[in-house]
Amino acid sequence: MSFKPYERDTKPLSHAVSDSLNDYFRALNGHAPENLYDVILAQVEPPLLRATLAYCRGNQSKAADMLGLNRATLRKKLGQYKISAKATAGALAAARSEGLSERRL
Secondary structure (H helix, E strand, C coil), rough: CCCCCCCCCCHHHHHHHHHHHHHHHHHHHCCCCCCHHHHHHHHHHHHHHHHHHHCCCCHHHHHHHHCCCCCHHHHHHHHCCCCHHHHHHHHHHHHHCCCHHHCCC
């Protein structure tokens, strides 16, 4: 049995990103975006880091390994976005105790 990260009726993340970018470009109404790469990273990296830390229950070494980052790089990014590994793991624990889906974090 092979691992399938998506259910049959769920679109891959790339579709959501494409849809969001198309909406963004439409909203620009012909104006050129500035620092698009940095804008996209600032929108994508924090939730990626939070979700991975939550999945790893705040364990930065495991999260760095999953992300393919050096632990020092992960710590630098956490500082850059003011993300606390303990707070992220705590939010997951609280959500689980309240019966909320991890997707809502």
